[in-house]
Amino acid sequence: MTGSLDIFLFLSIGLFSLGALGVLMRRNALLVLMAIELMLNAVNLAFVSFARSWASADPGNADAAQVFVLMIMGVAAAEAAIGIAIVVSIFRARASVSVDEPGELHG
Amino acid sequence: MSAFMLLSTAIAALTLCSAVMVITSRVPIHAACFLILTLVGVAAEYVMLEAHTLAVLQILVYAGAIVVLIVFVLMLMGSGPNDEEPVGLGVHRAVILGGLVVAMVSMGYAGVHGWITRPFSVALQVLALVGSVPALLLVPGPEEEKARKGSFRISVGAVLAVGLLVFLGQALRVEGGAAAASAAADDYGTLAPLGELLLGPYVFSFEIISLLLMVAIVGAVALLRRREEASREEEVKE
Numbered sequence: 433m434t435g436s437l438d439i440f441l442f443l444s445i446g447l448f449s450l451g452a453l454g455v456l457m458r459r460n461a462l463l464v465l466m467a468i469e470l471m472l473n474a475v476n477l478a479f480v481s482f483a484r485s486w487a488s489a490d491p492g493n494a495d496a497a498q499v500f501v502l503m504i505m506g507v508a509a510a511e512a513a514i515g516i517a518i519v520v521s522i523f524r525a526r527a528s529v530s531v532d533e534p535g536e537l538h539g
Numbered sequence: 540m541s542a543f544m545l546l547s548t549a550i551a552a553l554t555l556c557s558a559v560m561v562i563t564s565r566v567p568i569h570a571a572c573f574l575i576l577t578l579v580g581v582a583a584e585y586v587m588l589e590a591h592t593l594a595v596l597q598i599l600v601y602a603g604a605i606v607v608l609i610v611f612v613l614m615l616m617g618s619g620p621n622d623e624e625p626v627g628l629g630v631h632r633a634v635i636l637g638g639l640v641v642a643m644v645s646m647g648y649a650g651v652h653g654w655i656t657r658p659f660s661v662a663l664q665v666l667a668l669v670g671s672v673p674a675l676l677l678v679p680g681p682e683e684e685k686a687r688k689g690s691f692r693i694s695v696g697a698v699l700a701v702g703l704l705v706f707l708g709q710a711l712r713v714e715g716g717a718a719a720a721s722a723a724a725d726d727y728g729t730l731a732p733l734g735e736l737l738l739g740p741y742v743f744s745f746e747i748i749s750l751l752l753m754v755a756i757v758g759a760v761a762l763l764r765r766r767e768e769a770s771r772e773e774e775v776k777e
Contacts, residue, residue: 454562487723
Protein backbone atom coordinates (compact mmCIF):
# COMPACT_ATOMS: atom_id res chain seq x y z
CA MET A 433 0.00 0.00 0.00
CA THR A 434 1.42 3.31 -1.04
CA GLY A 435 0.05 6.76 -1.31
CA SER A 436 -0.87 9.82 0.60
CA LEU A 437 -3.28 9.91 3.51
CA ASP A 438 -4.58 13.35 2.58
CA ILE A 439 -7.83 12.08 1.10
CA PHE A 440 -8.83 10.64 4.48
CA LEU A 441 -8.24 13.97 6.15
CA PHE A 442 -10.25 15.69 3.40
CA LEU A 443 -13.07 13.24 3.97
CA SER A 444 -12.83 13.93 7.69
CA ILE A 445 -13.05 17.69 7.15
CA GLY A 446 -15.96 17.23 4.75
CA LEU A 447 -17.90 14.97 7.09
CA PHE A 448 -17.34 17.29 10.03
CA SER A 449 -18.43 20.35 8.05
CA LEU A 450 -21.53 18.59 6.76
CA GLY A 451 -22.34 17.44 10.28
CA ALA A 452 -21.99 20.96 11.65
CA LEU A 453 -24.10 22.29 8.79
CA GLY A 454 -26.73 19.66 9.56
CA VAL A 455 -26.86 20.63 13.24
CA LEU A 456 -27.30 24.28 12.26
CA MET A 457 -29.86 23.70 9.51
CA ARG A 458 -32.17 20.91 10.49
CA ARG A 459 -35.06 21.35 12.88
CA ASN A 460 -35.96 17.71 13.35
CA ALA A 461 -34.16 16.69 16.55
CA LEU A 462 -33.46 13.18 15.29
CA LEU A 463 -31.75 14.57 12.20
CA VAL A 464 -29.67 16.79 14.46
CA LEU A 465 -28.60 13.63 16.31
CA MET A 466 -27.66 12.01 13.00
CA ALA A 467 -25.56 15.07 12.10
CA ILE A 468 -23.79 14.77 15.47
CA GLU A 469 -22.99 11.15 14.61
CA LEU A 470 -21.48 12.40 11.35
CA MET A 471 -19.20 14.77 13.27
CA LEU A 472 -18.09 12.05 15.70
CA ASN A 473 -17.30 9.81 12.74
CA ALA A 474 -15.22 12.55 11.15
CA VAL A 475 -13.14 12.83 14.32
CA ASN A 476 -12.71 9.06 14.46
CA LEU A 477 -11.58 8.99 10.84
CA ALA A 478 -8.97 11.68 11.55
CA PHE A 479 -7.71 9.64 14.53
CA VAL A 480 -7.43 6.46 12.46
CA SER A 481 -5.66 8.14 9.55
CA PHE A 482 -3.10 9.85 11.81
CA ALA A 483 -2.63 6.52 13.60
CA ARG A 484 -1.93 4.91 10.22
CA SER A 485 0.65 7.54 9.36
CA TRP A 486 2.48 6.74 12.63
CA ALA A 487 2.03 2.98 12.36
CA SER A 488 5.61 2.23 11.31
CA ALA A 489 7.39 5.00 13.21
CA ASP A 490 5.60 4.64 16.54
CA PRO A 491 3.44 1.48 16.64
CA GLY A 492 2.59 1.76 20.35
CA ASN A 493 1.04 5.17 20.07
CA ALA A 494 -0.69 4.24 16.80
CA ASP A 495 -2.48 1.44 18.65
CA ALA A 496 -3.29 3.83 21.48
CA ALA A 497 -4.99 6.12 18.95
CA GLN A 498 -7.23 3.23 17.97
CA VAL A 499 -8.08 2.68 21.65
CA PHE A 500 -9.10 6.34 21.71
CA VAL A 501 -11.42 5.72 18.76
CA LEU A 502 -13.03 2.91 20.74
CA MET A 503 -13.60 5.33 23.62
CA ILE A 504 -15.25 7.83 21.26
CA MET A 505 -17.50 5.08 19.94
CA GLY A 506 -18.57 4.30 23.51
CA VAL A 507 -19.30 7.96 24.24
CA ALA A 508 -21.23 8.21 20.95
CA ALA A 509 -23.39 5.24 21.93
CA ALA A 510 -24.15 6.80 25.32
CA GLU A 511 -24.87 10.15 23.65
CA ALA A 512 -27.26 8.54 21.18
CA ALA A 513 -29.13 6.68 23.94
CA ILE A 514 -29.57 9.79 26.11
CA GLY A 515 -30.30 12.05 23.14
CA ILE A 516 -33.00 9.78 21.81
CA ALA A 517 -34.50 9.44 25.28
CA ILE A 518 -34.71 13.24 25.52
CA VAL A 519 -36.23 13.48 22.02
CA VAL A 520 -38.84 10.85 22.88
CA SER A 521 -39.80 12.58 26.13
CA ILE A 522 -40.11 15.93 24.31
CA PHE A 523 -42.21 14.21 21.65
CA ARG A 524 -44.48 12.79 24.36
CA ALA A 525 -44.94 16.19 25.95
CA ARG A 526 -45.71 18.20 22.80
CA ALA A 527 -46.15 15.76 19.86
CA SER A 528 -43.36 17.42 17.90
CA VAL A 529 -39.64 16.84 17.45
CA SER A 530 -38.73 20.34 16.30
CA VAL A 531 -35.69 21.74 18.07
CA ASP A 532 -37.08 25.28 17.76
CA GLU A 533 -40.29 24.70 19.64
CA PRO A 534 -39.27 23.98 23.26
CA GLY A 535 -38.36 27.37 24.75
CA GLU A 536 -39.68 27.46 28.32
CA LEU A 537 -36.22 28.05 29.75
CA HIS A 538 -35.66 31.01 27.45
CA GLY A 539 -35.30 34.08 29.70
CA MET B 540 -1.70 7.63 -8.83
CA SER B 541 -1.99 4.21 -7.27
CA ALA B 542 -4.97 1.91 -7.00
CA PHE B 543 -4.99 2.69 -3.28
CA MET B 544 -5.48 6.38 -3.96
CA LEU B 545 -8.12 5.75 -6.61
CA LEU B 546 -10.13 3.39 -4.39
CA SER B 547 -9.94 5.55 -1.27
CA THR B 548 -10.90 8.65 -3.25
CA ALA B 549 -13.88 6.84 -4.78
CA ILE B 550 -15.05 5.68 -1.33
CA ALA B 551 -14.54 9.21 0.02
CA ALA B 552 -16.65 10.67 -2.79
CA LEU B 553 -19.44 8.15 -2.15
CA THR B 554 -19.30 8.83 1.60
CA LEU B 555 -19.42 12.59 1.17
CA CYS B 556 -22.33 12.41 -1.26
CA SER B 557 -24.35 10.22 1.09
CA ALA B 558 -23.48 12.59 3.96
CA VAL B 559 -24.94 15.43 1.88
CA MET B 560 -28.08 13.33 1.45
CA VAL B 561 -28.23 12.72 5.23
CA ILE B 562 -28.45 16.41 6.03
CA THR B 563 -30.68 17.37 3.09
CA SER B 564 -33.22 14.54 2.84
CA ARG B 565 -36.72 15.67 3.55
CA VAL B 566 -37.90 12.24 4.66
CA PRO B 567 -36.12 11.25 7.91
CA ILE B 568 -36.11 7.55 7.02
CA HIS B 569 -34.20 8.34 3.84
CA ALA B 570 -31.70 10.30 5.90
CA ALA B 571 -31.26 7.27 8.19
CA CYS B 572 -30.65 4.99 5.19
CA PHE B 573 -28.04 7.38 3.81
CA LEU B 574 -26.51 7.59 7.29
CA ILE B 575 -25.98 3.81 7.12
CA LEU B 576 -24.29 4.26 3.73
CA THR B 577 -22.06 7.00 5.17
CA LEU B 578 -21.07 4.89 8.18
CA VAL B 579 -20.30 1.87 5.99
CA GLY B 580 -18.21 4.17 3.77
CA VAL B 581 -16.23 5.31 6.82
CA ALA B 582 -15.79 1.63 7.78
CA ALA B 583 -14.44 0.97 4.28
CA GLU B 584 -11.97 3.81 4.76
CA TYR B 585 -10.91 2.17 8.05
CA VAL B 586 -10.19 -0.99 6.04
CA MET B 587 -8.13 1.09 3.59
CA LEU B 588 -6.21 2.38 6.62
CA GLU B 589 -5.68 -1.21 7.85
CA ALA B 590 -7.70 -0.65 11.02
CA HIS B 591 -9.72 -3.83 10.55
CA THR B 592 -10.97 -4.22 14.12
CA LEU B 593 -12.30 -0.69 14.13
CA ALA B 594 -14.00 -1.26 10.77
CA VAL B 595 -15.90 -4.24 12.17
CA LEU B 596 -16.77 -2.35 15.34
CA GLN B 597 -17.90 0.66 13.29
CA ILE B 598 -20.45 -1.47 11.47
CA LEU B 599 -21.50 -3.31 14.63
CA VAL B 600 -21.87 -0.27 16.88
CA TYR B 601 -22.99 2.45 14.48
CA ALA B 602 -24.86 0.76 11.67
CA GLY B 603 -25.93 -2.12 13.87
CA ALA B 604 -26.98 -0.36 17.05
CA ILE B 605 -27.19 3.42 16.84
CA VAL B 606 -28.89 3.67 13.45
CA VAL B 607 -31.30 0.88 14.36
CA LEU B 608 -32.19 2.86 17.50
CA ILE B 609 -32.73 6.01 15.44
CA VAL B 610 -34.86 4.18 12.85
CA PHE B 611 -36.87 2.58 15.64
CA VAL B 612 -37.67 5.98 17.15
CA LEU B 613 -38.45 7.43 13.71
CA MET B 614 -40.95 4.63 13.14
CA LEU B 615 -42.40 5.19 16.60
CA MET B 616 -43.02 8.86 15.93
CA GLY B 617 -44.23 8.48 12.38
CA SER B 618 -42.31 10.35 9.73
CA GLY B 619 -45.20 12.42 8.53
CA PRO B 620 -46.06 16.07 8.94
CA ASN B 621 -43.48 17.34 11.42
CA ASP B 622 -40.62 17.06 8.93
CA GLU B 623 -39.38 19.59 7.02
CA GLU B 624 -39.71 23.02 6.41
CA PRO B 625 -37.09 24.42 4.08
CA VAL B 626 -33.60 24.46 5.47
CA GLY B 627 -33.22 27.04 8.22
CA LEU B 628 -29.97 28.54 7.01
CA GLY B 629 -31.03 29.37 3.46
CA VAL B 630 -29.43 28.27 0.25
CA HIS B 631 -27.20 31.29 -0.33
CA ARG B 632 -25.71 31.33 3.13
CA ALA B 633 -25.15 27.58 3.11
CA VAL B 634 -23.33 27.79 -0.22
CA ILE B 635 -21.16 30.63 1.07
CA LEU B 636 -20.25 28.58 4.15
CA GLY B 637 -19.49 25.50 2.03
CA GLY B 638 -17.35 27.54 -0.34
CA LEU B 639 -15.56 29.05 2.66
CA VAL B 640 -14.70 25.57 3.97
CA VAL B 641 -13.43 24.45 0.56
CA ALA B 642 -11.37 27.66 0.19
CA MET B 643 -9.85 27.35 3.68
CA VAL B 644 -8.94 23.70 3.17
CA SER B 645 -7.43 24.16 -0.27
CA MET B 646 -5.42 27.20 0.89
CA GLY B 647 -4.12 25.21 3.84
CA TYR B 648 -3.32 22.27 1.55
CA ALA B 649 -1.46 24.49 -0.89
CA GLY B 650 0.43 26.07 2.01
CA VAL B 651 1.45 22.72 3.50
CA HIS B 652 2.70 21.47 0.15
CA GLY B 653 4.67 24.62 -0.53
CA TRP B 654 2.91 25.73 -3.70
CA ILE B 655 2.42 29.09 -2.03
CA THR B 656 4.26 30.33 1.04
CA ARG B 657 2.68 29.70 4.40
CA PRO B 658 2.17 33.33 5.45
CA PHE B 659 0.49 33.90 2.09
CA SER B 660 -1.86 30.96 2.61
CA VAL B 661 -2.69 32.11 6.12
CA ALA B 662 -3.34 35.63 4.79
CA LEU B 663 -5.65 34.23 2.11
CA GLN B 664 -7.51 32.19 4.73
CA VAL B 665 -7.98 35.22 6.97
CA LEU B 666 -9.16 37.18 3.93
CA ALA B 667 -11.70 34.49 3.03
CA LEU B 668 -12.91 34.33 6.63
CA VAL B 669 -13.28 38.11 6.95
CA GLY B 670 -14.80 38.42 3.48
CA SER B 671 -17.43 35.81 4.15
CA VAL B 672 -18.93 37.79 7.04
CA PRO B 673 -20.35 40.70 4.96
CA ALA B 674 -21.24 38.19 2.23
CA LEU B 675 -23.27 36.21 4.76
CA LEU B 676 -25.00 39.37 5.94
CA LEU B 677 -25.70 40.75 2.46
CA VAL B 678 -27.27 37.73 0.74
CA PRO B 679 -31.01 37.16 1.21
CA GLY B 680 -31.84 35.00 4.21
CA PRO B 681 -34.14 31.99 4.30
CA GLU B 682 -37.23 34.14 4.77
CA GLU B 683 -36.79 36.15 1.58
CA GLU B 684 -35.68 33.44 -0.74
CA LYS B 685 -38.13 30.99 -2.19
CA ALA B 686 -35.78 28.03 -2.45
CA ARG B 687 -36.77 25.47 -5.01
CA LYS B 688 -36.85 21.93 -3.69
CA GLY B 689 -33.47 20.26 -4.06
CA SER B 690 -31.54 23.34 -5.14
CA PHE B 691 -29.65 23.36 -1.86
CA ARG B 692 -28.65 19.76 -2.37
CA ILE B 693 -27.37 20.56 -5.85
CA SER B 694 -25.32 23.51 -4.62
CA VAL B 695 -23.70 21.56 -1.76
CA GLY B 696 -23.00 18.75 -4.22
CA ALA B 697 -21.42 21.24 -6.62
CA VAL B 698 -19.16 22.67 -3.91
CA LEU B 699 -18.10 19.14 -2.91
CA ALA B 700 -17.54 18.09 -6.51
CA VAL B 701 -15.30 21.10 -7.15
CA GLY B 702 -13.34 20.32 -3.99
CA LEU B 703 -12.87 16.66 -4.95
CA LEU B 704 -11.87 17.59 -8.51
CA VAL B 705 -9.27 20.00 -7.14
CA PHE B 706 -7.99 17.26 -4.85
CA LEU B 707 -7.83 14.69 -7.64
CA GLY B 708 -5.97 17.11 -9.89
CA GLN B 709 -3.42 17.73 -7.16
CA ALA B 710 -3.15 14.03 -6.31
CA LEU B 711 -2.34 13.30 -9.95
CA ARG B 712 0.39 15.93 -9.92
CA VAL B 713 2.01 15.08 -6.60
CA GLU B 714 3.42 11.73 -5.64
CA GLY B 715 3.53 11.10 -1.91
CA GLY B 716 1.81 13.90 -0.10
CA ALA B 717 1.99 15.24 3.42
CA ALA B 718 1.88 11.94 5.27
CA ALA B 719 2.93 9.16 2.93
CA ALA B 720 2.01 5.80 4.41
CA SER B 721 4.68 3.17 4.83
CA ALA B 722 4.33 -0.47 5.76
CA ALA B 723 2.85 -1.14 9.18
CA ALA B 724 3.55 -3.97 11.61
CA ASP B 725 1.91 -7.32 10.87
CA ASP B 726 -0.50 -7.14 13.79
CA TYR B 727 -1.39 -3.48 13.23
CA GLY B 728 -5.13 -2.94 13.53
CA THR B 729 -5.88 -6.44 14.77
CA LEU B 730 -7.65 -7.20 18.01
CA ALA B 731 -4.62 -8.41 19.99
CA PRO B 732 -2.70 -5.13 20.51
CA LEU B 733 -5.95 -3.23 21.11
CA GLY B 734 -7.06 -5.73 23.74
CA GLU B 735 -3.70 -5.60 25.48
CA LEU B 736 -3.88 -1.80 25.62
CA LEU B 737 -7.52 -1.74 26.74
CA LEU B 738 -6.94 -4.12 29.64
CA GLY B 739 -3.43 -2.83 30.35
CA PRO B 740 -2.54 0.86 30.49
CA TYR B 741 -6.02 2.06 29.54
CA VAL B 742 -8.02 -0.15 31.87
CA PHE B 743 -9.13 2.86 33.91
CA SER B 744 -10.67 4.68 30.95
CA PHE B 745 -12.15 1.38 29.80
CA GLU B 746 -13.95 1.06 33.12
CA ILE B 747 -15.01 4.72 32.99
CA ILE B 748 -16.61 4.08 29.59
CA SER B 749 -18.48 1.07 30.92
CA LEU B 750 -19.68 3.18 33.85
CA LEU B 751 -20.77 5.90 31.41
CA LEU B 752 -22.78 3.41 29.36
CA MET B 753 -24.37 2.09 32.54
CA VAL B 754 -25.34 5.62 33.62
CA ALA B 755 -26.67 6.34 30.12
CA ILE B 756 -28.90 3.27 30.18
CA VAL B 757 -30.24 4.06 33.65
CA GLY B 758 -30.70 7.69 32.64
CA ALA B 759 -32.64 6.76 29.51
CA VAL B 760 -34.93 4.49 31.49
CA ALA B 761 -35.44 7.17 34.15
CA LEU B 762 -36.21 9.81 31.50
CA LEU B 763 -38.75 7.67 29.71
CA ARG B 764 -40.67 6.33 32.68
CA ARG B 765 -44.35 7.12 32.27
CA ARG B 766 -45.57 10.06 34.31
CA GLU B 767 -48.65 8.20 35.56
CA GLU B 768 -46.47 5.56 37.19
CA ALA B 769 -44.42 8.25 38.89
CA SER B 770 -47.49 10.04 40.25
CA ARG B 771 -49.03 6.76 41.36
CA GLU B 772 -45.90 5.99 43.35
CA GLU B 773 -46.12 9.40 44.99
CA GLU B 774 -49.73 8.71 45.97
CA VAL B 775 -48.66 5.43 47.52
CA LYS B 776 -46.01 7.24 49.52
CA GLU B 777 -48.49 9.80 50.78
